Amino acid sequence: FKYGYxxxxxxxxxxxxxxxxxxxxxxxxxxxxxxxxxxxNKDGQxxxxxxxxxxxxxxxxxxxxxxxxxxxxVFGPLGxxxxxxxxxxxxxxxxxxxxxxxxxxxxxxGDYYRYPELATSALWTTPRDYIKLVRYVxxxxxxxxxxxxxxxxxxAGITRxxxxxxxxxxxxxxxxxxWGG
Numbered sequence: 001f002k003y004g005y006x007x008x009x010x011x012x013x014x015x016x017x018x019x020x021x022x023x024x025x026x027x028x029x030x031x032x033x034x035x036x037x038x039x040x041n042k043d044g045q046x047x048x049x050x051x052x053x054x055x056x057x058x059x060x061x062x063x064x065x066x067x068x069x070x071x072x073x074v075f076g077p078l079g080x081x082x083x084x085x086x087x088x089x090x091x092x093x094x095x096x097x098x099x100x101x102x103x104x105x106x107x108x109x110g111d112y113y114r115y116p117e118l119a120t121s122a123l124w125t126t127p128r129d130y131i132k133l134v135r136y137v138x139x140x141x142x143x144x145x146x147x148x149x150x151x152x153x154x155x156a157g158i159t160r161x162x163x164x165x166x167x168x169x170x171x172x173x174x175x176x177x178x179w180g181g
Contacts, residue, residue, distance in 0.1 A: 007031060007048065007117050012110025016087060019056055022117060038048045048120035056121035077147055078132050085118045085126040097124060134177055137168055 008030055010016055012085035017029040025033030034049045037173045055066050067085045075083050086093065089112070100108035139145040140154035149157070157168040170178050 007115060007121055009113025009115050009121070011108075011113065014114075018116065019052065019118075023052060023056065045165045049119060051120040052117055056119075057159065058119075073091060074133075074148065075129075078136050080125070080129040080132050083123065083129040085122045087114050087118065087122055089124075090127060093141050134169065138171070138177075149154070 010030075015028040017026070021027070022029045022031065023034045023049045025031060034052055059066055070085055073081070077120055082096075084093070089097065094111070097112070099111040100113065102108060120159050136145060137149065137157060140147075140149040141151060141158060146154075158166050158171050160166050160170065172178065
């Protein structure tokens with residue numbers, strides 16, 4: 001891992017593991033097996049371990065791909081037309097996203113890293129769509145719009161847990177929203 005909160009990604013040409021291989025730490029996965037410890041994952045697996053287990057549970061429950069589930073259950077209802085989960089981008093998607101560059105200024109081979117860890121690292125979105133999500137969660141927490149989340153669940157999503165990050169994002173005392181989930 002370069003950062004504990006995000007897997008390192010795969011370049012074009014590298015073989016991608018499936019979710020089961022990632023969870024078990026089997027090749028071609030680049031990570032150790034995912035093991036949760038106590039209330040949160042502490043030592044070794046990165047902060048994203050719980051998200052991958054949740055991804056597997058959601059896929060098993062709905063018997064569908066994570067991309068399709070989130071499109072139907074979240075992006076569609078919230079009108080998030082510029083958001084999607086993808087490991088491989090199609091030509092239309094490639095034409096709308098920024099390309100990656102290495103620290104030395106050279107363009108990343110293949111333009112972007114590929115992340116089979118969809119729930120934690122493969123979201124492509126725009127500021128406009130992100131604001132739609134933030135606005136919805138804040139409205140749900142205030143009891144104004146509970147199409148997808150109850151007041152309690154929305155509040156839990158923006159409240160720090162165990163003196164750590166919140167699930168979605170933080171809301172400061174002055175009401176400003178900032179990253180944290």
